[in-house]
Amino acid sequence: MNYVSINFKDKFSKFNEHWSPRVIAEMNDYQFKLTKVRGEFVWHKHADTDEVFIVIDGKLTIAFRDGGVTLESGEMFVISKGVEHRPVAEDECHIMLVEPKGVKNTGDTESELTAEDKIWV
Amino acid sequence: MNYVSINFKDKFSKFNEHWSPRVIAEMNDYQFKLTKVRGEFVWHKHADTDEVFIVIDGKLTIAFRDGGVTLESGEMFVISKGVEHRPVAEDECHIMLVEPKGVKNTGDTESELTAEDKIWV
Numbered sequence: 001m002n003y004v005s006i007n008f009k010d011k012f013s014k015f016n017e018h019w020s021p022r023v024i025a026e027m028n029d030y031q032f033k034l035t036k037v038r039g040e041f042v043w044h045k046h047a048d049t050d051e052v053f054i055v056i057d058g059k060l061t062i063a064f065r066d067g068g069v070t071l072e073s074g075e076m077f078v079i080s081k082g083v084e085h086r087p088v089a090e091d092e093c094h095i096m097l098v099e100p101k102g103v104k105n106t107g108d109t110e111s112e113l114t115a116e117d118k119i120w121v
Numbered sequence: 122m123n124y125v126s127i128n129f130k131d132k133f134s135k136f137n138e139h140w141s142p143r144v145i146a147e148m149n150d151y152q153f154k155l156t157k158v159r160g161e162f163v164w165h166k167h168a169d170t171d172e173v174f175i176v177i178d179g180k181l182t183i184a185f186r187d188g189g190v191t192l193e194s195g196e197m198f199v200i201s202k203g204v205e206h207r208p209v210a211e212d213e214c215h216i217m218l219v220e221p222k223g224v225k226n227t228g229d230t231e232s233e234l235t236a237e238d239k240i241w242v
Contacts (some may be wrong), residue, residue, distance in 0.1 A: 001185070001187045001188045002188065003143045003183075003185065003188055003189065003190035003198070004190065005190055005191065005192045005196040005197070006195075006196060006197045006198060006199075006200050007195060007196045008195045008196070009195055010159060019155050024197075025169040025218075026171075026172050026199070027172070027173050027199050027219065028170060028202075028221070030219075032173070032197070038228075048223065049149055050148040050149050051148070052146070052148045052153070052239065054233065056195070057214070062124075064122070064124065066122045066148075067122045067123065067124055069124035069125065069126050070126065072126075074128060074129045074130055074177070075126040075128045075129070076126070076127045076129075076145075076146065076153070077124070077126050077127060078146050078147070078148050081149075098148065098219065099148075100149070114226075119140075
């Protein structure tokens with residue numbers, strides 16, 4: 001049988017849109033998604049689930065109402081469920097998200113940035 | 122509030138044992154674990170869950186009964202539940218595992234390599 005690895009750089013080379021997550025893998029009821037980001041996202045929260053951010057390339061700041069954290073390549077952070085946050089990247093940054101299937105990128109906030117959660121790459 | 126990123130290289134610098142996963146984060150009922158590996162692991166499977174391997178540094182081959190896949194830094198693979206597999210690394214390799222809490226590293230195989238799943242680093 002032919003098994004093929006999932007290569008992050010290869011997957012990132014296949015799309016250019018910002019704030020538009022692309023699914024690359026599923027594990028049980030969870031999805032791994034790649035996203036290119038730049039600029040400020042909207043404030044939002046996910047009432048029912050934690051959310052993992054992993055920076056693959058670049059620098060990402062996640063703002064909270066009472067502070068923030070900056071992630072560089074090779075770093076991750078877990079946003080606890082219900083916690084309002086806003087990702088911000090001065091320059092283009094490549095990130096991986098891990099979260100349950102069906103989670104919307106803008107959580108409880110309706111926005112023009114709200115994206116489909118079912119686009120594979 | 123003081124928020125701190127989780128840095129993979131920093132975490133890997135804090136232990137040297139092989140095949141001994143260290144928990145670095147939890148998301149809902151799932152854990153992110155770092156492991157240093159070298160040599161051949163035991164054949165095993167996880168009857169109830171998929172399992173994600175992400176190579177952070179080095180090269181890892183995952184053998185299946187009918188083939189295999191080799192992952193390099195920046196690559197991942199999802200082992201479907203119930204599928205027998207054996208990780209092999211010729212040289213030391215640093216990997217991240219994502220799987221539900223309570224999953225044993227050797228699955229249904231009892232081995233001297235069976236490790237605690239609750240050691241944080």
